[in-house]
Amino acid sequence: MSAIAPSATPRRTAPNTVALGLSRVRYEVRSYFRQGDTVFFTFLFPLLMLTIFSVAFSKTTFGQNTDGTGGVSSATFYLPAMLSAGILLSGLQNMSIDIATEKSDGTLKRLGGSPLPVLSYFIGKIGQVFLTGLLQALVLILVAHFVFQVTLPTDPARWVTFTWVFVLGVTTCAILGIALSGLPRSGKSATSVIIPITLVLQFISGVYLSFTGLPVWLQNIAAIFPLKWLAQAMRSVFLPESFQSIEQNGSWDLGGVLVVMLLWLVIGVVAARFAFRWIRKNA
Template structure:
């Protein structure tokens, strides 16, 4: 219980530090919001996406890109934020110093997870509020849709956090962490249906994207915020929510200090 309490204290500390870093706020917290604004404004004159031949139906660009930006925010918060942060702490000796303190390993990871969940929840709320009030995006009215979004979000954040912890071992130093992690995250966004309509990608690239959690997070989020008619554009012509849950739940947390 003491380790858990220390973990929550650590989470508050990590969150304060997060919001003191301007570059981190720009590239992980505000980036999806900025991208949603750009896509919504840039394609506003092109008409609705998925409209019928007579021009009726479909959704606005803001409504179409909202699920992808939410999924991208989950990836940035869990993968990019944690991978870069832990790699930097390993490189500058922070992890070595923490390992010599009474702070339990569990408290350290609770602090990291608490920070990414707190900042990600705020980010998602801002995205949804801005999309609804600034761009007129209609939100789901059924409680079941929001419950679906809740479990997709929770599983997506856990999976992204585990992947971020694993990727923190890839950079050889803290100085190279950003240069190594950001390209990986950008490639995943482009092949997972965040910026491009997933059905536009070649089948082999769709299969590659299916290996990674972002594809399933984005697909599950689209099932909540887009009309059911858009399901035909997914692999197999269905939302495949059962597979999304299985893919997200496949990650497992680690109970070790990241090696310094």
């Protein structure tokens, strides 16, 4: 009587799934920093723009009172905007282009035929976005402080706000990036499809231009999307309280930030469920 062969399919327990996901994080981070164009356009680009704005408007004081008092430097004014842009680029833009490329070049099909659970794949992707986004934010803050003499907040409550806004922002943008990855028809077209979307969002959401300086109808359109709220929350961390009076609703409205970001997180999860396909080898 021949012995019954044991099943070749490994049992996928929750600890195994998480462990595989964490190993994918290391792999994804290494792969990220090996791609020069990706590092420039998602990791270093906000730092480059902060440097350009800080130097170009070095003699300009933003938010100055009529009597010449108050106001902040250009570096202080643009730091929250570049932190918000960095989250968008690291999460939504990089994630959507990366997955679209992997779908096009057969990587997803190869992974689909491996024992890797789809949840582990996403843990790796989102973990990479979180780590690189955190490192990017740290570099931006340190350069702003030590190179451009930006005074950082001393109130612990502001850093608590920064923490939850950053975590929620990265998670939401990463999930939306997964959903948006289904939009390009191929990996070659991914950059030409995704980058214009993120670029337009940055211009209408108060990243490169003063938000309240935009037409009201354009402000209302931007308020539909999460970047406007993300930038507003970052301004609440790094700008003086007097600046909230020039926000769209005259306040930082952190409650509104939380509601809108959570709403887009839910929308992203639902959209990603329909947009992403774990391609099996026999498909």
